Amino acid sequence: MEGFFDAITKIANWIWGPPMLILLVGGGIFLTIKLGFFQFKHLKFIFSQTLGKIFEKNTKGEGSITPFQALSSALASTIGGANIVGVPVAIAMGGPGAMFWMWVTAIVGQATKFSEATLGVAYRERNEKGEYVGGPYYYLKNGIKGSLGKTLGILCAFFFMIEILASLPVQTQSITQTLETINIPPIVSVIGVIIVVSIVVFGGVKRVGEVTEKMVPFMAIIYIILSLIIIICNGSHIPEAFAMIFKGAFTGQAAVGGFAGAGIAQAIRWGSARGMYSNEAGMGSTSISHAAASTDHPARQGLWGVFEVFMDTIVICTMTGLVVITSGTWKEVNTQNAGSATARAFQLQYGKALGGGFLSICVLLFVLSTIIVITFYCRKQAENLFGLSAGKIVTVLCLGGILYGAFGKLDNLFAILDITLALVIFPNMIGLVLLSGKVNKLKDDFFSNPKYYPR
Incomplete structure (x- = not known):
């Protein structure tokens, strides 16, 4: 079995090298060009409609939850332990320049x-309980004609489950x-x-939205303030930190302290991979939450998707990156224990006991919210493929996975996770391009209509 898992690990490492970066970054660049660089052109409007209305109880249009509840559910699944542990790993492997490529x-x-x-x-439906449901399974099978769309949707839902x-188990551990x-x-x-x-999960989409809209702002504000x-x-050290980030992005980083040094390719590889891994752009996962939102136009909810990436990567991941770079803890660790750089920075600032306690609270909230939402997502995939009763069975399996996380041996799960994640991204990105x-x-219908986009 050891040889089998060694082979799986090698395959995972290869997939998450150039192939996945080309698919995710290349696909993102294609969509940016296709959509006319709208995230730059309409930046002010996007923030006015998201951050500017974050506390409004918007009930425009039909839906099961508010746009902010949809955003909170989406952020609950993306803002997790990777934001605290994964960013220092990217810096340890690719140098501070990895932060630039993450941006x-x-x-x-x-x-x-x-x-x-x-x-x-756009492609959501109502289920037997009257809830709005959507996500990759629906927009792939309904948006792409013929057997191709249905096949892509089934593959995406199955591998996501x-x-x-x-x-x-990994999250629980x-x-x-x-x-x-x-x-x-x-x-x-x-x-x-x-x-x-x-x-929470057996309470349905509304309860998930109600819980996450309270958890996510609270945990994000705590972490941002402490950072x-x-x-x-x-x-x-802030000017020096930004100098290292921008210089390292294009020239690599020489060895310093416990850091072995990294070239430009490593900065791009680790920054890009960690950024995409964190905000889940390309997985299609958070579209499940967005599909349930009350909105008067599909593109309006799309604006919340833009803000979601900003909050997860530009804000939370940047906080972590600057914490470990300005405190110098990124130089005190090696690639094997790089994830501890954030904990070390918190302990230096707040003391070992208090700093460890603060970070423990952040990790607990981040990961618990992620577990809640991805369990809900898993249930929805089972319902999509096999019906409502299957959703209950799979939820019980999820609870079993949580229990296994407390006592099971998880060493070999990481490579399997990377491969199954790639198998989710592949059909989804093909579908997004099509x-x-x-x-x-x-997008054009939204921005050309004064009702939605007043000039």
């Missing part, structure tokens, strides 16, 4: 997310390990997670 992929990823959210609303079932540091046994923490997830304090206290004309028409 670049976020910018082109905004066009991808706009497309996913817009199509999610498998990816989530494999991901849940990060919670149990975090709480174990403050003497809470894994069995206690995992039972708590199962109870919370069961109550800003560290960055401000290391303010004298449906780019439809997205562009919806």
Whole structure:
């Protein structure tokens, strides 16, 4: 079996090298051009319709939840442990220049997310319970004619379900390990997670939206404030940090401290991959949440998709990157323990006990919200493929995966996760390219109508 998993790991590493970067970044660039660089042209309007209306209880049009609840559910699945642990890994492997390429992929990823959210609303349906449902399965099978669309939709839904079932034990283990540091046994923490997830997910899309709209702003504000304090206290290093980011993006980074050095290719590879991995642009996952939103036009909800990428990558990931660069902890770790750089920075600023406690709270909230939403997503994929009753069965399987995360051996799951994630992205990105004309028409219809876009 060891040889099998070694082979799986090699395949995963190859897939997440040039092939996946070409697919995700190339696809994002294609959509950016196809949509006329709208995320730049309409930047002010996008923020006025999202950040400017974040607390409005918008009930325009039909839907099951508010646009902000849809955004919160989407962010709950994307803002997770990767934002805290994954960013230092990218910097350790690619140098500070990886941050620049993370920003670049976020910018082109905004066009991808706009497309996913817009199509999610455009092709949504009502299920037997009267809820609005959508996502890649629906826009692929309904938007692309013939057997190709149906095949792409089924593949996307099936592999997404498998990816989530494999991901849940990994997500859960990060919670149990975090709480174990403050003497809470894994069995206690995992039972708590199962109870919370069961109550929320079995409550349907409205309950998921109601819970995440309270959790996400709270956890994001806590993390941003704690990170800003560290960055401000290391303010004298901010100019140097940005110099390293921009210089390292185009010239590579020489070895320093525990950092072995990295070339331009490594900066691009790790920054791009980590950026896409964090904001999930290309997976189509968050279109499931956006599809349930009350909105008067599909493209209006697409604007929230643009803001989602901004919040996840440009704000949260940048906070983490600046924390580890300005504090210098990125130089104190090697590639094997790079994820601990954020914890080290928090401990230096707030003390070992308090800093560890602060970060534990952030990790707990980030990962718990992710577990809630991806369990809901997994249930929806089962309902899409096999009907409502299958959704309940798969939810129970998800709870079993959560339980396994407290005690199981997870070493071999990571490579499987990477491969199944690629198998989700591949049909979705093909579909987005094929449906780019439809997205562009919806975008033009929105921005040419004074009712939606007053001049």
